[in-house]
Amino acid sequence: MLQDRYHLLRCLGSGGFGKTYLAVDEHLPSKLRCVIKQLCFQVSDRESFDKAVELFRQEAVSLNKLQHPQIPKLLGYFEQKHQLYLVQELILGQTLEQELQAQGVKNESQIGELLRNLLPVLQFIHDRKVIHRDIKPANIMRRLPQGDLVLIDFGVAKHVTATALSKTGTSIGSPEYIAPEQTRGKALPASDLYSLGVTCIHLLTGIPPFDLFDVISDRWVWRDYILSENRVSHAFGQVLDKLLHNTLAKRYQSADEVLQALNIATLQLDNFQVELDYSRLRDLLTLRQWEQADKETWALMCEAISKPIGSYIFCNDLKKLPDEILQTIDQLWLKYSNGRFGFSVQKQIYESVNGDYGKFAAAISWNSYYSNSIPEFFFIWFAPKGYFPSRIWAGGTQVWQHTQVLVSKL
Known part of the structure; x- marks a missing residue:
């Protein structure tokens, strides 16, 4: 029994700074249950303890001012046998x-x-x-x-x-x-x-x-x-x-x-709006730095679907890519390659071979099987039409499905 009033029922938890108890206020007719927090620390001199008591009272006064329905009410505070206690509302x-x-x-x-x-x-x-x-x-x-x-x-x-x-x-x-x-x-x-x-x-x-x-x-x-x-x-x-x-x-x-x-x-x-910074992609395309622009395209796609940059993108991810972002990336590639590269260029080629992925891959010099590696000599202006953006981002082994999703989104 604390203060001849609070009957401790059980310990709810303890840590390096204190213990928390479930208690009953015996002074109230309703036998209100409450939470009592005991501050646990050892001091070797009275000055340190007095300082703790003073600060404790200041903090308790501050907490007492926090009358808010989403904060437990402070019901009381006291000192007993050189220990400090807070009495608070029990939240069920x-x-x-x-x-x-x-x-x-x-x-x-x-x-x-x-x-x-x-x-x-x-x-x-x-x-x-x-x-x-x-x-x-x-x-x-x-x-x-x-x-x-x-x-x-x-x-x-x-x-x-x-x-x-x-x-x-x-x-x-x-x-x-x-x-x-x-x-x-x-x-x-x-x-x-x-x-x-x-x-x-x-x-x-x-x-x-x-x-x-x-x-x-x-x-x-x-x-x-x-x-x-x-x-x-x-x-x-x-x-x-x-x-x-x-x-x-x-x-x-x-x-x-x-x-x-x-x-x-x-x-x-x-509003299905995602704000991306396309300035780096634009600058790289302006300088015809196709390899770096290809990697920046991958980074923008990852950012648009909230995946870590460098993560492989699977078909389900690609379906979540906002159409306007895909179109913006495509328009930048089209503009700065004079219509040579872009997703829509790939779409035209894909449809020209009636969706035959093998013929499509051959037309733009991609491997028809899964491979996200790109020969170094293709990072030049004379890379086959539709070669970029590449599929370095594509995850999984059924890479033709990515092209199908892109075509449907465009």
Whole structure:
């Protein structure tokens, strides 16, 4: 029994900074169940403890101001036997981590809904100079039966302990989810946004965040782990990438900014618009650098369907390629090759041989069997008409099907 009032029922969890208990408030006729968080740390002198108590009270006052339906209510706080305690509202439901284990990965629509649900909550706390510091799937609950998302387990214990003990660079948060600046002891509103971004890609892939980051290239490679039937649109992927940017200045600075970007991404998706930068392809074609232009075409196609650059493109991927992007690439090749190269040139040749892929391949000097290698001497102006763009991007062994899909899309 704590404070001769709170009857502890069982421990819900523990970590390096504290323990969480399920309890009953015996002072209330309703025997209200609640959550009690105990801050656990050892101090060797009274000065350090007094400093911790002072900071704890400041943090508790800040939390008490966060009256929001998607944040557990702070019901009380106290000190007992040199330990600090927070009493909070009990939220019934599942965490998103538990939901992931039970239901599997989420899709773009569900992640978009998650962001729209939580970003206003983050803007609310950031406007009040509060930073959560530990956003992750285990700290986001879906309240039952309503289904709304609730942000739980603010990093008060971590912040109080680290600050009171003056541990320079103490990392506050879960290592897989925290922003680079937070590992150095500096938490900002953008740090919470970064953690929210990592939460999104974990829920999209089901893969631990550490495995979604390539330390060699120093970048997130979450797209490599997206299931083929669960592809993310280019515009939505760009929102996630900016949330995850290692450089603080290049990341979103506020939750409202993310919401605006999300709305624009939704409009682009609704209008089937994907913004690509064709300037490099145009410049390469202008200089008649066919090999480089061929590779840039592959890169643009990958970007348009939200696949990592250099990924092979299969027929199902090709069907998702927006027609206007295919047509734009084709028009650039036609213009700068004086009508010699382009997808539409290949279509004309294909139709002239009545769709016989063997005759088509012979006409443009492609191998009729699967091969994505190109003889070096064909990277010249006198390459056969229709030779470019090549099929270096084509995945699978039935390469004639790619030509059939392209012809149908044109």
